[in-house]
Amino acid sequence: MDRINTFSARQTAALGLARPAVAHLQPFEPELADLPLEKMKAELGQDRVIKLSFNENPYGPSPRAVEAMQRELTQLHLYQDSKGDDLRRAIAADLEVEPEQVILTNGADELIFLTAFAFLEPGDEVIIPTPTFGQYRASSLAMGARPVPVALTDFRIDVETILQAVSSCTKIVFLCNPNNPTGSFISQEELDYLSRRLPENIVLAIDEAYIDYVTDPSCALGLRSLAHRENLLIIRTFSKIHGLAAARVGFGISHVPLIEALQRARLPFNVNRIGQAGALASWQDKAYTDTMRELNTANREYLYTLLESAGMSYIPSQTNFVLADVKQDAAAVFRQLAEAGIIVRSGAGYGLYRHLRITVGRKEDLTRLGEVLRRC
Numbered sequence: 001m002d003r004i005n006t007f008s009a010r011q012t013a014a015l016g017l018a019r020p021a022v023a024h025l026q027p028f029e030p031e032l033a034d035l036p037l038e039k040m041k042a043e044l045g046q047d048r049v050i051k052l053s054f055n056e057n058p059y060g061p062s063p064r065a066v067e068a069m070q071r072e073l074t075q076l077h078l079y080q081d082s083k084g085d086d087l088r089r090a091i092a093a094d095l096e097v098e099p100e101q102v103i104l105t106n107g108a109d110e111l112i113f114l115t116a117f118a119f120l121e122p123g124d125e126v127i128i129p130t131p132t133f134g135q136y137r138a139s140s141l142a143m144g145a146r147p148v149p150v151a152l153t154d155f156r157i158d159v160e161t162i163l164q165a166v167s168s169c170t171k172i173v174f175l176c177n178p179n180n181p182t183g184s185f186i187s188q189e190e191l192d193y194l195s196r197r198l199p200e201n202i203v204l205a206i207d208e209a210y211i212d213y214v215t216d217p218s219c220a221l222g223l224r225s226l227a228h229r230e231n232l233l234i235i236r237t238f239s240k241i242h243g244l245a246a247a248r249v250g251f252g253i254s255h256v257p258l259i260e261a262l263q264r265a266r267l268p269f270n271v272n273r274i275g276q277a278g279a280l281a282s283w284q285d286k287a288y289t290d291t292m293r294e295l296n297t298a299n300r301e302y303l304y305t306l307l308e309s310a311g312m313s314y315i316p317s318q319t320n321f322v323l324a325d326v327k328q329d330a331a332a333v334f335r336q337l338a339e340a341g342i343i344v345r346s347g348a349g350y351g352l353y354r355h356l357r358i359t360v361g362r363k364e365d366l367t368r369l370g371e372v373l374r375r376c
């Protein structure tokens with residue numbers, strides 16, 4: 001309420017008209033680490049800034065995706081296919097599901113929001129292993145639902161604590177696998193255990209934004225559990241390994257009834273023409289994503305060695321970021337890195353005051369990071 005009271009009378013009146021759940025949301029206020037690269041440079045007064053705060057692909061999109069997107073530029077006066085059938089068919093064929101089991105969304109973010117919009121009513125509970133990606137909580141709050149955080153155990157999601165948190169009000173469980181910001185994952189046995197024991201009327205939403213980077217075969221795949229559970233939703237994105245973050249394309253996979261519910265909830269033209277074309281070309285360019293995975297694995301190993309030689313430790317990661325324990329106040333290390341033109345993600349937002357989440361960048365950028373870390 002304090003925040004509302006500090007607004008001018010006119011704003012307060014408008015906020016008063018908003019649904020209470022919305023009026024009480026905190027607007028997204030970008031910090032330094034949230035700024036686009038150009039703004040970061042201006043803010044820091046530096047020509048060269050290394051951005052390791054957003055888990056973006058440092059190598060950019062596939063050249064084939066770039067060509068496909070360029071071809072669409074002259075067609076922007078025409079509305080695109082509202083369901084994105086070419087891309088849905090391509091995804092469905094490779095993942096061995098039906099196209100009707102796939103929904104395209106404006107990034108994974110929109111799919112998280114649509115899941116909340118489609119399924120939550122005020123008073124419902126949403127179980128969220130924490131710390132994790134913030135949009136599960138924000139989207140639940142926007143619907144007037146109650147986020148129920150459950151703590152990780154040793155930086156890993158613990159399926160038993162999720163089951164213990166289930167109540168008659170639970171409507172959704174959001175599971176980020178591998179988890180952001182820890183980079184850790186749950187095994188197939190753990191996912192199957194959870195999926196079989198969770199009451200059927202709860203939506204199990206598995207966010208696999210980073211799944212394409214995984215090389216450990218014991219990591220769970222939502223697709224392998226789909227046959228056992230009707231209300232299971234897999235959330236994926238083209239923002240990470242495909243390097244198409246600004247094209248805003250995500251997708252969901254589930255059984256047809258759940259996808260139908262989400263299709264009713266979405267806006268008709270949620271994924272733009274350029275994004276659809278880029279995502280389709282990138283999906284078909286398997287050699288590119290394979291190369292990105294290999295580069296990421298090698299660079300991640302390199303980052304581990306740099307952290308070790310700076311006397312720091314880390315949580316082993318299956319993603320394109322690493323949660324580093326800097327063994328001191330992470331805010332001070334963050335500042336030293338920022339002065340050197342390197343922006344990482346502070347752990348403070350996740351309640352981790354000795355940790356920094358560092359995106360696996362290009363090797364030369366990591367070398368620079370290592371030099372600064374050794375001086376911290």
Ligand SMILES: Cc1ncc(COP(=O)(O)O)c(C=O)c1O
Pocket residue numbers: 054055106107108109110133176180207209236237238239245249250
């Ligand atoms: C776990 C997780 N889910 C979803 C997203 C959002 O992805 P998108 O760009 O597709 O909206 C992110 C972005 O960083 C993420 O870390």
